[in-house]
Amino acid sequence: MLAELKSATIEVWEHRELLEQLTRRDIKLRYKQAAMGFAWAIFMPCLIVLSGLIIRFAMAQISGQTLQRVDIANIAIKGVGWAFFVGALGFATASLVGNSNLVTKIYFPREVLPLSSVGAQAFDTSIGLLTLIVILPFLGVRLHPSFVWIPLLLLLLVLFTTGVSLFLSCANLFFRDVKYIVQVVLMFGIFFTPIFFEPSMLGARGAHLAMLNPLTGILEGLRLSVVQGHNLIYPLSVVVKGVERPVWEPWELVYSGICAIVAVLGAALMFRRLQHLFAEYV
Amino acid sequence: MTDVAIQMDAVWKKFQRGERHDSLRDLVPAVARRILHGARPAGELGADDFWALRDVSFEVQRGDALGIIGHNGAGKSTLLKILTKLLRPTLGTYMTQGRVGALIEVTAGFHPDLTGRENIFLNGSIIGMKRADIERRFDAIVDFSGIGDFIDTPVKRYSSGMNARLGFSIAAHLEPEILIIDEVLSVGDYTFQGKCIRWMQDLLKSGTTVIFVSHNMDAVLSLCNSAILLDHGQVTSKGELTKVVGDYYKSGGRWQPQLLAQPNARTVEFSCAHGTDVLVDPGERVTFRHVISASANCELTPGFFITRGDKPVVDTTYARMRGHPLRLREGETATIEWSLGFNLPAGVYEIGYHVGDFGGGYHEHQSRACIVTVGDDPRVKGDVYVALDLAESTTGVRSPSPARLGAGAS
Numbered sequence: 045m046l047a048e049l050k051s052a053t054i055e056v057w058e059h060r061e062l063l064e065q066l067t068r069r070d071i072k073l074r075y076k077q078a079a080m081g082f083a084w085a086i087f088m089p090c091l092i093v094l095s096g097l098i099i100r101f102a103m104a105q106i107s108g109q110t111l112q113r114v115d116i117a118n119i120a121i122k123g124v125g126w127a128f129f130v131g132a133l134g135f136a137t138a139s140l141v142g143n144s145n146l147v148t149k150i151y152f153p154r155e156v157l158p159l160s161s162v163g164a165q166a167f168d169t170s171i172g173l174l175t176l177i178v179i180l181p182f183l184g185v186r187l188h189p190s191f192v193w194i195p196l197l198l199l200l201l202v203l204f205t206t207g208v209s210l211f212l213s214c215a216n217l218f219f220r221d222v223k224y225i226v227q228v229v230l231m232f233g234i235f236f237t238p239i240f241f242e243p244s245m246l247g248a249r250g251a252h253l254a255m256l257n258p259l260t261g262i263l264e265g266l267r268l269s270v271v272q273g274h275n276l277i278y279p280l281s282v283v284v285k286g287v288e289r290p291v292w293e294p295w296e297l298v299y300s301g302i303c304a305i306v307a308v309l310g311a312a313l314m315f316r317r318l319q320h321l322f323a324e325y326v
Numbered sequence: 327m328t329d330v331a332i333q334m335d336a337v338w339k340k341f342q343r344g345e346r347h348d349s350l351r352d353l354v355p356a357v358a359r360r361i362l363h364g365a366r367p368a369g370e371l372g373a374d375d376f377w378a379l380r381d382v383s384f385e386v387q388r389g390d391a392l393g394i395i396g397h398n399g400a401g402k403s404t405l406l407k408i409l410t411k412l413l414r415p416t417l418g419t420y421m422t423q424g425r426v427g428a429l430i431e432v433t434a435g436f437h438p439d440l441t442g443r444e445n446i447f448l449n450g451s452i453i454g455m456k457r458a459d460i461e462r463r464f465d466a467i468v469d470f471s472g473i474g475d476f477i478d479t480p481v482k483r484y485s486s487g488m489n490a491r492l493g494f495s496i497a498a499h500l501e502p503e504i505l506i507i508d509e510v511l512s513v514g515d516y517t518f519q520g521k522c523i524r525w526m527q528d529l530l531k532s533g534t535t536v537i538f539v540s541h542n543m544d545a546v547l548s549l550c551n552s553a554i555l556l557d558h559g560q561v562t563s564k565g566e567l568t569k570v571v572g573d574y575y576k577s578g579g580r581w582q583p584q585l586l587a588q589p590n591a592r593t594v595e596f597s598c599a600h601g602t603d604v605l606v607d608p609g610e611r612v613t614f615r616h617v618i619s620a621s622a623n624c625e626l627t628p629g630f631f632i633t634r635g636d637k638p639v640v641d642t643t644y645a646r647m648r649g650h651p652l653r654l655r656e657g658e659t660a661t662i663e664w665s666l667g668f669n670l671p672a673g674v675y676e677i678g679y680h681v682g683d684f685g686g687g688y689h690e691h692q693s694r695a696c697i698v699t700v701g702d703d704p705r706v707k708g709d710v711y712v713a714l715d716l717a718e719s720t721t722g723v724r725s726p727s728p729a730r731l732g733a734g735a736s
């Protein structure tokens with residue numbers, strides 16, 4: 045098992061120039077003959093943030109509160125993370141089938157196809173992140189020591205996304221309806237992941253349930269360390285009407301980390317064991 | 327250290343016809359069936375399975391060129407896909423020693439929206455070139471392809487010939503130790519094809535091992551030094567080139583002419599003084615003997631024809647030669663001799679005969695009675711062999727060291 049993962053890693057590393065070329069191709073194709081150009085990179089996060097704001101505005105109206113600038117920052121940072129996850133999965137799922145002319149004709153480690161989809165999406169997301177860096181100070185975000193958590197959280201997000209991408213691209217090669225299932229799940233997944241809301245809004249039990257989603261720990265961690273300046277080693281909770289509700293628990297980070305690593309290793313192993321069938325089944 | 331570049335040892339490959347659960351909905355019943363009945367061992371065939379390759383074994387020495395020939399669906403592509411690691415054999419083992427490069431569908435890695443330049447880097451890295459190598463050979467690739475100024479144009483604006491030429495040029499600069507070629511010689515125009523053949527001959531001279539799959543027997547004969555013939559997944563003939571090529575021609579089924587329901591004449595003998603698979607020198611005269619016996623009174627017009635590939639080269643009949651039919655009474659036997667000089671370019675020619683009825687239809691038709699391979703005369707190229715000679719004389723004052731122009735210099 046370890047030997048297979050090792051050979052996969054070595055082979056992909058040997059083909060890193062191919063990975064780079066394919067990533068470049070995917071990026072170029074998104075911006076060639078495209079009306080929106082680079083605006084496309086922030087289009088999706090903008091839409092997510094706007095829908096989040098509408099929902100939060102409605103919630104604020106009901107409870108008689110006003111919408112805070114910090115709420116916009118909360119949604120924006122999680123929205124960019126979610127946009128990365130959704131975008132990467134959308135492209136990666138179709139990556140093997142969409143490149144079937146390559147898969148059936150030329151040998152190279154097939155992992156580079158879904159990986160390049162993730163890479164191209166990472167490029168888009170980095171444009172979104174740069175935009176965010178410019179905007180966040182206006183939303184009341186100040187530099188804080190808790191920023192040290194950001195690289196780890198982004199790494200976990202990339203690892204988890206990569207794992208799921210490898211799995212789905214492979215699954216879609218064998219079963220063509222996977223693509224549609226993924227579309228539907230991603231469409232509604234935004235309600236099962238705390239993007240527009242915080243887990244604590246669901247009550248104590250609801251918060252714990254929401255934390256079972258591996259993305260919760262990553263995205264909430266990002267939000268808390270960037271916007272709230274919270275050190276993720278310590279738990280955080282709010283008291284609503286005399287009842288304590290968890291906002292952050294350190295095990296979330298451990299849990300998300302384990303999920304990300306298991307996802308990426310498990311999917312890589314599955315991919316390696318099945319890839320000799322790709323040319324025959326695609 | 328052995329000098330074997332490729333070794334296939336009893337390779338079998340199973341394929342499935344139809345029924346392949348393409349959606350998750352179909353998976354559940356399939357898995358249930360599998361659990362109930364157990365998985366099938368690799369060596370067994372299910373109802374929908376068939377062997378695309380059966381017990382294929384061969385060896386290629388380093389620096390050799392092996393031709394793989396066979397009719398459509400014989401398993402050539404499957405064999406190539408195993409050699410290029412795209413498929414894994416169901417049973418058996420194989421090994422390749424050295425970097426394998428493939429000239430199969432050379433434009434597979436192209437993206438139509440990218441320019442020629444971008445596609446060189448993309449396709450180059452897909453087939454396994456390092457970027458530094460591509461940069462170093464970039465000018466040579468562009469030069470070889472003859473794309474020139476169009477290199478910064480998206481390839482979707484290219485003609486299909488330009489596309490193929492660029493793809494071929496990239497692949498040609500991969501410099502592998504084992505090169506696998508599948509019918510790419512048909513790309514481009516005449517001059518480009520010539521360039522490709524010269525390039526391949528250079529490769530062979532430089533010691534590259536070549537596997538060449540083609541339906542073009544002339545190309546196989548000029549490039550390879552041994553061949554295997556595949557038929558329904560099995561190696562039915564291997565070894566010496568002319569023998570394998572002859573077997574290929576004999577094994578093929580083709581269009582059948584309209585045969586008479588009650589033939590009254592049949593061929594007792596059709597032979598060539600040299601044998602059935604003949605190698606002749608260009609210009610050599612060969613005689614074919616045709617013995618026909620009649621079982622009823624009939625008017626015949628026996629025919630003789632030569633084809634190359636699918637193209638007729640020579641075609642004639644008794645009636646055309648003589649101006650009248652060959653009249654035979656019941657029980658009579660006639661002997662005809664067709665004699666001709668093979669003033670034809672190097673290549674493989676199929677000799678056929680028929681016993682036509684003067685009233686129409688054929689008593690017998692055989693398009694592949696003999697295979698004649700015309701050898702190469704390296705001194706002269708052309709569509710016909712005209713036994714060209716060169717004579718020379720020099721007048722005037724001789725210089726002290728005369729520059730002698732040999733007749734063999736070309």
